Amino acid sequence: MLNYRNTMEIKSAEFIKGIIGTNNILSDHIPSVAFVGRSNVGKSSVINSLVLRKNLVKPSARAGKTKEINFFLINKQFYFVDLPGVGYALMKATSAEKLRKLILWYLTGGEAKIDLVILIVDSGIKPMPHDKEMISVLREKNINFVVVANKIDRLNQTERAHNLKKIESHLGAPIIPYSARTKEGRDVLWEEINKVL
Template sequence: MNVTSAEFAKGIIGTDSILDEKYPQVAFVGRSNAGKSSVINSLVMRKDLVKSSSMPGKTKEINFFLINKKFYFVDLPGYGFARMGAKGAEKIRKLILWYLGSGEARARLAVLIVDSTVKPMSYDKEMADILRAEKIPFVIVANKIDCLNQTERAHNIKSIEAALGGAVVLYSARTHHGREELLEIIVKSVK
């Protein structure tokens, strides 16, 4: 698939209604700093469609981006970083649960992004469990593999698969490794 257009549509904070359901949604979830915003930028080949940052907790709203005027990429905030504080984390957790649990406009697919340079965390496990409970199909994306050598890759991917269950797409938002593979999965889900 070629990404021919990608535009910011709306940011929501949980009190407003989810966008009209004209277009299917693909949701990007994952711990703060895993690289959700960076993966979206990599998929659309834009450096700054979505703001990413080395300060965890950059994304605080649920942001909708209309892709090819056909479907939405939904960038969810993440939590799970100590610096954010318990109160902020709880607020974001509620926002994520509200979005994933809302019956009105279900995501067709969730892209669960994990940081492959660190061990899978309870956060990642919790997200996988929530997605299963909500019956939202999901693909696991092991991001930042550019930081790992071959041995580390094999080892870390194995432990991600064991912790979260399911196949993993190896990804690097920096080098775009895995981009075609992930785009193909996404396109199938929104058909």
């Protein structure tokens, strides 16, 4: 039986602000959990699955839609921070580079206090250079992180075992199999989040 002891009861979840640079919100001392990953891996969907709201964060109809750093206040206690994705093939190189810089500034600029980064990868494909870059930045800056392999519902048992092993060895970090659709992995991820709150 699944054990949901460690999930959190969501009493409130509200969008607070989208920022594209320095803002007071970065120094308000509210704990924050940031969601990063390439465009379209399901960052927004994972947030929605955690808070059990279908549309707190609007999942993209088109890839590359999230262009700001969006802050959501959960239970009036901590922020979920939805970051834009990079690496979307059809995005103009200049916009992609701008987003990449924005993300790196947020993660490493020292203004924000980030308690946990949830790096989301697509369980259906091999991790991309951007995922590896992200891991090395997180390690270098000593930022607490976990890796989530999303969209696991799309794989059969054979693909699942094969891909998870491959992603794990590629990134050199343990990963949590996850599905924003079926909510597999939700209790495990909450357990990780609860550790830092």
